[in-house]
Amino acid sequence: MRPVIEMLGVDTVYEGEKNATLKGVDLRIWPGDLVCVLGPNGAGKTTLLETINGILPYKMGRVTVLDEDVCTRGPKVRRQVGYMLQEHTFPESTPYLVKDVIIMGRFGRIGLFRRPNETDWNAARRAAEYMEIFHLWDRPIGKLSGGQVQKVLLARTLAKEPRILLMDEPYSNLDYRATEEISSKICELHRTRNLTTLMVIHELNHIPPDCNRIVLLKDGKILGDAPPQKMLSSSLFRHAFSEG
Numbered sequence: 513m514r515p516v517i518e519m520l521g522v523d524t525v526y527e528g529e530k531n532a533t534l535k536g537v538d539l540r541i542w543p544g545d546l547v548c549v550l551g552p553n554g555a556g557k558t559t560l561l562e563t564i565n566g567i568l569p570y571k572m573g574r575v576t577v578l579d580e581d582v583c584t585r586g587p588k589v590r591r592q593v594g595y596m597l598q599e600h601t602f603p604e605s606t607p608y609l610v611k612d613v614i615i616m617g618r619f620g621r622i623g624l625f626r627r628p629n630e631t632d633w634n635a636a637r638r639a640a641e642y643m644e645i646f647h648l649w650d651r652p653i654g655k656l657s658g659g660q661v662q663k664v665l666l667a668r669t670l671a672k673e674p675r676i677l678l679m680d681e682p683y684s685n686l687d688y689r690a691t692e693e694i695s696s697k698i699c700e701l702h703r704t705r706n707l708t709t710l711m712v713i714h715e716l717n718h719i720p721p722d723c724n725r726i727v728l729l730k731d732g733k734i735l736g737d738a739p740p741q742k743m744l745s746s747s748l749f750r751h752a753f754s755e756g
């Protein structure tokens with residue numbers, strides 16, 4: 513079996529910075545994995561997702577996604593990866609409707625300059641129905657609740673029909689009910705479509721029941737990588753969240 517994502521000895525250095533933010537990261541994600549990445553603020557979780565998605569260039573090592581080098585084949589990789597950003601909010605006056613936001617998920621596949629066709633609109637509608645937000649289709653995105661926006665953003669990601677899902681804190685600022693609803697969709701997607709999923713979370717009670725691995729990140733390094741029960745009972749875990 514080939515890994516879906518493979519990072520070997522990866523250092524990511526932000527432009528203008530002297531020191532690497534990710535330091536010597538080795539990580540293999542296998543088909544059908546549902547991996548949670550945990551670590552304190554500033555650990556490098558977002559940097560990790562953006563390095564995998566080929567948005568941040570790395571200085572050392574090698575990152576391959578679906579056997580493509582993200583450095584040289586970034587656009588091809590990104591067509592197959594659904595990436596949900598951390599804390600995406602829309603001002604109330606945003607001039608887009610829900611359907612406009614969801615169809616944007618197709619642009620990665622069709623390019624910015626081709627108009628979406630019937631196939632694209634069908635994929636967008638299916639994604640909205642799947643997320644149970646089709647009743648919001650014609651509503652302005654800026655007038656929705658945080659939970660509704662998050663469902664729209666997940667629908668936008670699904671409209672792309674990705675093979676890999678990368679999510680950066682999909683539950684931040686959501687109440688218990690919205691968290692449960694989105695979490696059950698993520699698990700259902702993973703179960704029924706075998707969608708390989710890598711998600712950053714910051715609370716233990718956000719670990720979805722289908723999670724098979726927890727990757728612990730601190731100071732840009734992977735401190736541990738183990739099944740949830742094993743990881744949560746290990747001293748590594750307490751160490752990661754302690755000072756120093």
Ligand SMILES: Nc1ncnc2c1ncn2[C@@H]1O[C@H](COP(=O)(O)OP(=O)(O)OP(=O)(O)O)[C@@H](O)[C@H]1O
Nearest residue numbers: 526527529533551552553554555556557558559560
């Ligand atoms: N554009 C940037 N330029 C320089 N340094 C950056 C940049 N973005 C992030 N960093 C630094 O890289 C480190 C890792 O940041 P990152 O955003 O990946 O952490 P995180 O684990 O996602 O944190 P959080 O839990 O707060 O989202 C931090 O020290 C941060 O200050």
Ligand SMILES: [Mg+2]
Nearest residue numbers: 557558598680
């Ligand atoms: Mg982050």
